[in-house]
Each structure stands twice: as C-alpha cells, then as structure tokens.
Amino acid sequence: MRVTRKEPEVGLPERFHFKGGGGGVLHGSTCEAVVCTLAAARDRALSKLGHEGILKLVVYASDQTHATFQKGASIVGIPPANFRILRTSANSGYGLTATIVQRAIEEDVARGLVPLYLCATVGTTGLGAIDRNTCFTGTWLHIDAAYAGSAAICPEFQGHLDGAELADSLSMNPHKWFLTNMDCCCLWVANPTTMTDALSTDPEYLKNVGTASKMAETVDYKDWQIALSRRFRAIKLWVVLRRYGAAGMRAHMRRHIQMAEWFEHVVAADERFEVVVPRNFSLVCFRLRPRFMADKAVEALNRDLLAAVNASGRAFMTHFVVDDKFVIRLAVGGSMTEMRHVRAAWELLKEKANDLIATGC
Incomplete structure (x- = not known):
C-alpha cells in the first residue's frame, strides 16, 4: 500500500486575512512595501502628536537590516538622526535581540522621543540571520521576510515566523525564492485602514456615479500603494502556484x-x-x-x-x-x-x- 505524506496546514495568522480584519496587496518590491507601512505608522502616530511631532519619531532596525529601511524612513520624513541601527553579534547569530531593542527604546523614551517603527528580519540579506522576540507595545512592528518567508510554506520552517501574530505588517518576495519573475512582493497588514488613511486619494475623476454604496465595500488597491495604477502581478504568482502546487x-x-x-x-x-x-x-x-x-x-x-x-x-x-x-x-x-x-x-x-x-x- 502506498502512503502519501500529508502536510499540516500552515499559513499566516488570521488577523492578516481579509476575513480577520487585515488584508494583503502585491507590490513591486520591499522598498515600496516599506514606504507604505512607514507612512501608515507615521500618520497613525502624528494623528495623536500633531504634524510637528515628526521630529520625535524614531525607527529601529539592526545592523543587518536591509538599507531599504533607512531609505524608506528618509522618504517619509523621519530625521536621519532618529534612525537607530542596533548592533548584533555572533552570540545571537547576528539576529536582533529583545534586550537590545528594549534598551534602545527606553533610552529614547527617556529623551522624550517616540518609538515609531521596528523592523524584524527573517533571513537577512548578508547572513540569513533571524531577529527573534522583538515585539514592543507602541511601535509598528514590520516583519521583513523578503528572502526566507518563502520557506514558511514548509511546516518545519513555519516556526521562524513565531510572533507574526503580534506584527502590524509582514512582507515576502516571491521573486526571490518562490519561482516567480520580477517584480512581486507580498505585503500583509493587520489593519488596512491605517495604510489607506495615509495613502488614499479621492478626486472626482476617480468616482463612479451611482456606485458609492458598492465602492464602500470594494478594496481599492490604489489606496494600498504609492502609484495610482498597478500591473497585473497576480497572474505570474497564480501560475506558479497552479503549476507546482503546495x-x-x-x-x-x-x-x-x-x-x-x-x-x-x-x-x-x-x-x-x-x-x-x-x-x-x-x-x-x-x-x-x-x-x-x-x-x-x-x-x-x-x-x-x-x-x-x-x-x-x-x-x-x-x-x-x-x-x-x-x-x-x-x-x-x-x-x-x-x-x-x-x-x-x-x-x-x-x-x-x-x-x-x-x-x-
């Protein structure tokens, strides 16, 4: 008798699904996803602090985090002096630790600054390191799994995403290791409203007369990204999934x-x-x-x-x-x-x- 190995079901926490209040969108790159989530985190904080409070906002990442995050922070107006590059070491496999993050956050709070955004990476570019146990209340937690997130399709590697249920956003790039052509970046957010509030536009020429009630129930992806229009990136990812299967x-x-x-x-x-x-x-x-x-x-x-x-x-x-x-x-x-x-x-x-x-x- 032939026995077929049955894989356990794996996937993202329900809070990232539309049915759980979250949602996802396909971007071209991690760079775009970073700018969008940073803008969402920024506007969420400034709604309480006022726009002049942007000089107090602080972004955190490790010395192994992709430079994209520094670029993104600069684009959304975070002062360069407020970008914290936290040192890692061989003792932690060059992954960010909770102790290092907590110390940096406490020091900034004592200075009257406001912790805004923390990037935790699963599979850093240089070494493939993993940041673990780095979630702190009050900061927007983004998980950058651009490279290694693909491996989470296997149950035995799903544990590398432990703690994702506490994150505000998560991204991975199928064009890196998931047999998908450039460009394709999957971004999930736990609360899409925070992002659409920061990125939405509503000019008259984009409105459809007589469909206002339907539009309220529609996911308008122009408000989930930087550009107004978008490419049909989903087809190439769909083809990969249909061709190979899980x-x-x-x-x-x-x-x-x-x-x-x-x-x-x-x-x-x-x-x-x-x-x-x-x-x-x-x-x-x-x-x-x-x-x-x-x-x-x-x-x-x-x-x-x-x-x-x-x-x-x-x-x-x-x-x-x-x-x-x-x-x-x-x-x-x-x-x-x-x-x-x-x-x-x-x-x-x-x-x-x-x-x-x-x-x-």
Whole structure:
C-alpha cells in the first residue's frame, strides 16, 4: 500500500486575512512595501502628536537590516538622526535581540522621543540571520521576510515566523525564492485602514456615479500603494502556484535547503575553512582560514579566492563583511540548481584554495 505524506496546514495568522480584519496587496518590491507601512505608522502616530511631532519619531532596525529601511524612513520624513541601527553579534547569530531593542527604546523614551517603527528580519540579506522576540507595545512592528518567508510554506520552517501574530505588517518576495519573475512582493497588514488613511486619494475623476454604496465595500488597491495604477502581478504568482502546487513548492524549498546543509557540513569538516555563522536556510557564509595566517592576510586570501572562483566561469558567489571579516556566500536558490552543481562548487573552492595557499598568496 502506498502512503502519501500529508502536510499540516500552515499559513499566516488570521488577523492578516481579509476575513480577520487585515488584508494583503502585491507590490513591486520591499522598498515600496516599506514606504507604505512607514507612512501608515507615521500618520497613525502624528494623528495623536500633531504634524510637528515628526521630529520625535524614531525607527529601529539592526545592523543587518536591509538599507531599504533607512531609505524608506528618509522618504517619509523621519530625521536621519532618529534612525537607530542596533548592533548584533555572533552570540545571537547576528539576529536582533529583545534586550537590545528594549534598551534602545527606553533610552529614547527617556529623551522624550517616540518609538515609531521596528523592523524584524527573517533571513537577512548578508547572513540569513533571524531577529527573534522583538515585539514592543507602541511601535509598528514590520516583519521583513523578503528572502526566507518563502520557506514558511514548509511546516518545519513555519516556526521562524513565531510572533507574526503580534506584527502590524509582514512582507515576502516571491521573486526571490518562490519561482516567480520580477517584480512581486507580498505585503500583509493587520489593519488596512491605517495604510489607506495615509495613502488614499479621492478626486472626482476617480468616482463612479451611482456606485458609492458598492465602492464602500470594494478594496481599492490604489489606496494600498504609492502609484495610482498597478500591473497585473497576480497572474505570474497564480501560475506558479497552479503549476507546482503546495507539494511542489515545498519540495523546491527542501531540495535547496538540503543542498546548502550538505555544503555547510563539508565546509565545517575541512580544517582550512570555517562557517562564519550557522546556516538558517539555503545561504552558507564561510571563509578560508588557514591557522598560520594573520587576520589581514586572511581577508586578502578570501578576496583572492572569491575572485578566482568567479573568474573561472564555473560558479559565481558573492561576499559580505561582518565583524571585519570578509565572508564568502554560497546561496542555493536557482530553479535549475542540482546537487552536482553544489558539489562542483565545493571542488572548485578546494582547487582554488590549494593554488592560493601553495603560492603563499
């Protein structure tokens, strides 16, 4: 008898669904979602403080948060001096901790400032880090799951979104890891009114005579975004879901994560290399670290290693710098990536590392 594995139902908290009082919209990018949620948080706060209170509003993010949030805060009028970049460390896997956030908020409140907006990231761009337990009453909590939110389709990774039921908004980008073409960003909000109050327009030329009562029941997405008109982004996401289904997408995610898990294991087993931060999803951050080399020489060695790998044309990797360490990043996410490609990348790394060490570079 053939037994089919039945996956438990997973999904966002009901408060993000239309039936639960929330709702969702497709944007082009996280940048757009950030500006819209920041504007909503700003206007919600200023409705109590008055418009002159904008100089008191403070936005919080970690030193691993995407720079998009600084850009967005500037666009909506938050003074640059009121953007707090909170330091993370290896002890927390470079994720933001509640203690750090609480300390920063208490210091600002003591100065007479008003905590406005906190970004918690699930799968940071540089290291794939996760911010945990960072919800504080009074701030708008946004969860940026642009990259790793896709993995939450698998029950075993749903726990990374624990606490999402307390958030005001959450975004993820299907165009990053969900087999969807650019551009496509899913944004959910717990209270759509806060966003539509900040973004709505109601000129006469957009009104339909005789349908006012129906319009009151209609979701008008022009009030959920920056632009008035919008592209039909839903069709490409719908096609992916129809083509692969939940089971197919889960298999896609698990296959990539298993490949990254294998790569992390072989890197850790080679005494010349080190895994710089524990892997959470399909991103492995590592470096070549011969024991006899000084730190400055190690940085130069890894820059040369990355350049040699990419110049070979057989693989392409990127880098990041954390705690003054130059780190090489292997991200498994291509739709056609197979285990043989990951194995070949590891053999290439060893080959180039041997050449560099032998020549004393």
